[in-house]
Amino acid sequence: MKISEVKDLMHEFDDSSLREFSWSNATDKLSFSKNQTHHNASSPTLSLVQPAEIEAVIETESSAAKAESQPEKTEAEGECVKSPLVGVVYTKPAPDKADFIQVGDTVKEGQTLLIIEAMKVMNEIPAPKSGRITEILVKSEEVVEFGQELVRIKM
Secondary structure, X not given: OOHHHHHHHHHHHHHOOOOEEEEEOOOOEEEEEOXXXXXXXXXXXXXXXXXXXXXXXXXXXXXXXXXXXXXXXXXXXOEEEEOOOOEEEEOOOOOOOOOOOOOOOEEOOOOEEEEEEEOOEEEEEEOXXXXXXXXXXXXXXXXXXXXXXXXXXXX
C-alpha cells in the first residue's frame, strides 16, 4: 500500500464519526483508533501519527506477515516415496489396527507403507528399498494427488 493511500485513509477516518477502523490484505494491516487506549507492543497499530512513523509500522507489519506465512522448514533426510495415483490415503490396514509405519521404523523393500484407495480399489504402496522412515508427509484419509510426496525413507 502506498503512503499516499494511507494518508487518504487517515484523512477520511479523521473526518468520519468512526471511533475505530481496521483494514488488512495478504501483506499489510492498518488500524486507526480515536479512542484514548494504549495498545501493547505485540500488536502494533496505526493511529494519527507522522507519515514516517506510519511507513515504519507498515514495514513492520508487512515483515511480520511474511515471516508468519513462510515458517522455517527443516527437511528430514532421505528420499521421498511419491504417490503413483490420485486417491485417499489410509495409514492402517483397518480402523482398529495399528499404522503400517511410524517415524523411526525400519522397513524392508516391498513392505507396505500405506494404502491409497482409488475407484474403490485398495492399492498398497510398497517401500522401494529398505531403510528407515524419517518423515510421514500425509495423514490418514487425506486425498493425495499423483506425484505427491507421501513418505521419506533414508536408505
